Amino acid sequence: MAGCGSWIFFLTVCAVTLFGASAELKFTIPVGKLFTYELMRETFQNDFEPLSRLYAGRLYDDPMVFKCNRQSFPDLPEWLRFTQRHPYDNGFLYGTPTSPGKSIIEVYAVNKRSYETARHIIVISIIAEKMLPYQAEFFIKLREIEKVLPSSVQVEIKQDLQNLWKTENLEIVNITNALDRGGRVPLPLAGHYEGVFVKVGSEDYFSNCLLRVLTPEHQKQCRAGAKVKVPGGCNFCSIPSNCITWCKTELFDLTKQEPATPAPTMGSGILETGGDFDPPESPPSRDFLPDYIVTVIVPLILAIILCLLLAYVMFGRREGVVKRNAKTNQIQLYHHHTIHENTDELRNMAGSRGVSPPLSTLPMFNSRTGERAPSLQSDNIPLIMAQHDPYSDTLPR
Secondary structure: HHHHHHHHHHHHHHHHHHHHOEEEEEEEEEEEEEEEEEHHHHHHHHHHHHHHHHHHHOOOOOOOOEEEEOOOOOOOOOOOOEEOOOOOEEEEEEEOOOOOOOEEEEEEEEEEEOOEEEEEEEEEEEEEOOOOOOOEEEEEEEOHHHHHHHHHHHHHHHHHHHHOOOOOOEEEEEEEEEHOOOOOOOOOOOOOOEEEEEEEEEEEHHHOHHHHHHHHHHHHHHHHHOOOOOOOOOOOOOOOHOOOOOEEEEEOOOOOOOOOOOOOOOOOOOOOOOOOOOOOOOOOOOHHHHHEEEHHHHHHHHHHHHHHHHHHHHHHHHOOHHHHHHHHHHHHHHHHHHHHHHHHHHHHHHHOOOOOOOOOHOOOOOOOOOOOOOOOOOOOOOOOOOOOOOOOOOOOO
């Protein structure tokens, strides 16, 4: 019996593993309300190592990377976003739907240690619901998007905004990263954050503290760039990191918005009978000679002038060899010709090795008087006299 129980337990674990590898979660959310779902690494860790905890006693904490997309599509729906800062952090799916419908999201988790993958399916059903008439958007400077999405942090922010709005009937409509709204990437230093926009809505009208945002004095201070002080009695942030930036606060009264213009009515696509077609008259004739002169003749004349100027500089202002030699010092000129003669002599000697030593190895001339030194009596004297080495007899032969 004990063996049979073990087999039943083993088959149960295998079935859970096989069917749980493609788990399906279902959610129903209304239009205009924030949807947040946290992708827990522990949940997918059980899919990767289902038996290691039961039998081997090993508990892994593997880095994971999540990839989310709409089923049969490469990307997520336009209202849904995903964020994960680090492979050791949980991922978040968040967004606010704008129209009713149904979205099937595929979530793939890649284990960076073993490179295994797990697949979950999230079915999101969106139902129609009336939008909250009064909405306000606040900017929280000292927060980042993945630190605001957990439910506990949302409750803290919601409580502070309820005190500011002076109503309990308050719902979070949307949360947006400041980088998605054109914000700048902060420096990777302590105390620098990306910032988060939090939009809330309510059935109740705005409080007096919120209505001060619409006053001309407040808007003038914000345009001037001065530091706006918190209105008296309106500072309700219990945590400093949840304090809002008053100059970036916006109020939206959806009850005063003009209704959208109706869509144009579609006709039959057939023109009504109203006579013959009267084409437009031909445009008047135009003289293109000035354009031709400006675009072709003028650049051509300039090119010819530049060519003539360049030819004059290259050929007309050259002094010539005779004039140059007349201005050159005779000693320098003789030195120059000697170099050319020696070069020609070395080139001629390159073909045969059995000739007398070249004249270029002999003293060329007296640099002071310019006279050529007398040649040596014997051509067999080496240029460098060999010296007797006292240690040459001791070297091995």
